[in-house]
């Protein structure tokens with residue numbers, strides 16, 4: 289049994305991922321969501337834990353793919369950078385509204401004074417909701433009710449009204465125990481499409497891996513381009529993802545296997 293087989297990830301979708309990226313690294317481009325996909329979900333946005341070897345594993349997998357690995361997240365770009373420093377990946381933050389190319393160029397929506405005023409009123413209007421957390425992400429804002437599920441409906445109403453008031457440049461983005469108001473000009477699918485125009489990614493088949501509603505647009509894009517899409521963990525809503533992985537830890541173990549198999553190809557091929 290090869291080293292690769294001893295480190296077998298825990299489910300079929302991640303096993304296929306390992307096979308693909310080990311046997312044909314020149315063929316694929318990898319687009320990874322962060323929360324609920326690379327990282328286990330936590331009670332609050334800042335309570336997440338980044339496993340020690342994850343950043344270096346991601347860097348090794350990126351090297352194996354010739355740099356064709358991007359993170360596509362609802363987190364802000366600076367926040368996502370901080371999770372994996374000193375490694376710097378191509379990152380699309382705020383669900384695609386902040387975009388850093390493989391060559392480091394950044395194109396991002398900035399908040400307006402009117403949006404800043406809306407965020408302030410949101411804080412004031414939800415101050416009484418014990419356990420609701422407002423996450424200010426600059427050109428986006430998230431209202432979390434993971435610690436206060438009873439406020440789900442009331443919070444949705446408030447966020448819907450503010451999204452309306454913010455106008456066509458912003459849109460309501462529901463997620464796991466969260467309602468967000470994010471810039472409407474780009475979603476994760478459009479971010480992946482933009483990466484696929486870049487020399488590092490061009491000509492490769494996309495593999496999009498995510499866990500939440502916001503990832504459906506990149507699953508659809510990957511599927512439409514003849515690539516693969518994997519939904520991680522459990523979510524009650526329908527998905528267009530072609531495969532399911534059991535958990536972020538199953539995905540992390542697959543990435544560790546790929547990272548540790550530098551140079552090794554299919555045993556039978558050797």
Ligand SMILES: O=P(O)(O)OC[C@H]1O[C@H](O[C@H]2O[C@H](CO)[C@@H](O)[C@H](O)[C@H]2O)[C@H](O)[C@@H](O)[C@@H]1O
Pocket residue numbers: 321322323324325328329330331332333334335336360361362363364423425430432434463464465466468500502
């Ligand atoms: O697109 P992602 O990288 O998955 O980011 C989506 C949102 O993730 C964060 O919220 C979620 O994770 C939190 C920590 O595990 C959890 O407490 C919360 O309930 C989840 O909704 C982040 O706070 C958001 O800004 C992201 O948009």
Ligand SMILES: [Mg+2]
Pocket residue numbers: 321322323324325498499500
């Ligand atoms: Mg996620």
